[in-house]
Amino acid sequence: MIDIRLLRSDPDAVRAGIARRGEDTASLDRVVELDARQRGLAEERDQVRGEVNAISREVGGLHRDGRAEEAAGLQEESRALGEREEALAAEADGLAAEITEILLRVPNIPSPDCPDGTSEADNVITRYEQWDEDAYGEHQRVPHWEIGEQLGLLDVERGTKLSGAMFVMYTGMGATLCRALIQYGLDRNADAYREMRPPTLVKTATMVSTGHLPKFEDDAYHLERDDLWAIPTAEVPLTSFCRDEVLDEADLPMKLMAHTSCFRREAGSAGRDTRGLLRVHEFDKVELLAYATEEQAPEVHADILARAEGAITDLGLSYRVLDLCAGDLGGSSARTFDLEVYAPGVDQWLEVSSVSWFSDYQARRANVRYRPAEGRGTQVVNTLNGSGLAVPRVWAAVVETHRQPDGTIAVPEVLQRYMRGAMHIG
């Protein structure tokens, strides 16, 4: 949630920021107007409450002094004030609820460093790593679903039989590779990130905290009977780990990681990338997340990006880094770098990590604060996160990139220890 005080004191700046996303800013004007009315009413309500409190104290005194009969008039007066207070409170609460409802749908203000642009096409490709267009042989130009079928690593048909389209069944060494990637992703970050294992079903409030609700309701699986949501990423439970808490500055940055299943309805993507592992409803991912002060945030952002890159590099994959433009930024993010890995078999760049800085947007929703070492009061923390390793697309890139002329797959060295020492698949 954006800071309503900033909207109040500098509405033009907020409008300009939101406009960079190509979003309509009319709702901001509406909030400014409602906020002014709400505060007026709340102030009046508090004043009336104060009068009621004063009278009650007086009545209390009269009762103690055994002059209860003298209190009747005051009680009558207070009752009338009470009715007025109730009316004011109802109106003020109604406006406050309306403001919150709008504000929960207003995205974050992009960082000034975030490039201009209105769509995916305007994202800035910052750099290519380990990539040589001409370095790929014919044996690498086979899509992973074909390789998976040849070597018995994927069973697309049976996955569909069980759960429908865009659900996957990994088989044999395919499943082992899946697990190896997860363990690899966790182990290489365990030096600085505390491993967590959160629940994958969460309450509505948990989804609201990260910004996945209310605006993106259609993207998530919802278990109606129990009113629980299947998490689209471990970002969701990890961001709420400290919800409604006040941390010590000494605890920051607090770095966490978790492997979880992730569930996405992919509502807007029907018919796109339906083959293989490019887009699936359920997948495994190792997520890195941190709570930090605003001052620490840039360094932590760089750390997560470097770690996400390191995992890809050591798997021997090619990738590129994109600096997302304002128009393509996720709603909660202020700045995002996307990592896209090159999969030669499908000849596509696959997004495998979004490394984002959310400023205090999520933390304000989640109400996560910290007590500064110096000075009084509390401050809202900053949150950052990114995928340390997202299994299906990395799995696909590994299989396609490391396919040998004889049709087998060379297991990257860093994974061998997690695959019972196997150096080849097939």
Added chain:
RNA sequence: GGAAGGUUGCCAGAGCGGACGAAUGGGGCGGCCUCGAAAGCCGUUGUGGCCUCCGGGUCACCGUGGGUUCAAAUCCCACACCUUCCGCCA
């Protein structure tokens, strides 16, 4: 799923209609004492909203949401969560 008990400040724990933002103890912080420390003593110690002539003022918060009352931590109702026991179970 059934039964009983519980939820108060950083922690423990009192309060069960009025002077309660809340006793008392512990912890933290500051000070005294000391060569230094312990002990002891004194003081201090929540969060948020709004207003502010920046001195402060005011309102809210005792699990959550309603209700009763001039007045609710305290009474009533509903819900959530926790603990224990029974049942079921990986």
